[in-house]
Amino acid sequence: xxxxxxxxxxxxxxxxxxxxxxxxxxxxxxxxxxxxxxxxxxxxxxxxxxxxxxxxxxxxxxxxxxxxxxxxxxxxxxxxxxxxxxxxxxxxxxxxxxxxxxxxxxxxxxxxx
Amino acid sequence: xxxxxxxxxxxxxxxxxxxxxxxxxxxxxxxxxxxxxxxxxxxxxxxxxxxxxxxxxxxxxxxxxxxxxxxxxxxxxxxxxxxxxxxxxxxxxxxxxxxxxxxxxxxxxx
Numbered sequence: 692x693x694x695x696x697x698x699x700x701x702x703x704x705x706x707x708x709x710x711x712x713x714x715x716x717x718x719x720x721x722x723x724x725x726x727x728x729x730x731x732x733x734x735x736x737x738x739x740x741x742x743x744x745x746x747x748x749x750x751x752x753x754x755x756x757x758x759x760x761x762x763x764x765x766x767x768x769x770x771x772x773x774x775x776x777x778x779x780x781x782x783x784x785x786x787x788x789x790x791x792x793x794x795x796x797x798x799x800x801x802x803x804x
Numbered sequence: 805x806x807x808x809x810x811x812x813x814x815x816x817x818x819x820x821x822x823x824x825x826x827x828x829x830x831x832x833x834x835x836x837x838x839x840x841x842x843x844x845x846x847x848x849x850x851x852x853x854x855x856x857x858x859x860x861x862x863x864x865x866x867x868x869x870x871x872x873x874x875x876x877x878x879x880x881x882x883x884x885x886x887x888x889x890x891x892x893x894x895x896x897x898x899x900x901x902x903x904x905x906x907x908x909x910x911x912x913x914x
Contacts, residue, residue: 727903734907737902737903780847782903797846797847
């Protein structure tokens with residue numbers, strides 16, 4: 692039973708346009724959400740996060756939006772660049788739990804020239 | 805430089821052999837983790853450790869073993885009991901709010 696779902700295995704976006712990666716979760720107790728970016732044969736690297744008390748967090752070209760009522764978050768990348776081609780993992784965690792961070796299956800983003 | 809070091813980066817094993825993947829961190833983190841990634845599966849947790857000399861099974865612990873004798877080190881042994889060991893393995897350590905990952909080790913069983 693997947694608690695964090697990324698329903699699009701892959702996404703292709705033209706260079707310079709906006710990339711939107713989506714993530715849904717089932718556990719309303721999650722209170723912290725993260726996005727990781729992963730290149731082939733490398734470990735994931737942290738990209739951006741958002742606490743459940745916010746609905747938006749922006750860092751340069753990356754913005755994460757959180758819709759708690761819909762249990763949905765999205766990562767926007769604008770403008771998309773060739774180096775953004777990677778797999779993006781959405782992750783969620785619970786406050787004050789010694790529990791693990793739960794990851795989605797990832798979405799592969801292709802930036803087209 | 806602070807970080808997590810995994811070795812080896814690539815490893816080949818014959819069926820029936822145990823193999824140990826190394827993970828060392830100098831971030832002074834208490835918590836460490838081992839994940840496995842397979843195509844289309846995302847990251848799945850194998851084992852995690854919150855403090856020295858203590859560790860817990862994750863979602864797919866069968867066929868794996870770990871030890872945590874030092875804060876800096878969390879080696880993973882892939883035993884012959886693991887039915888499908890060919891995968892990309894990721895070690896991580898964490899603060900309460902964020903995971904830091906190593907570069908990964910790719911294990912191929914011949």
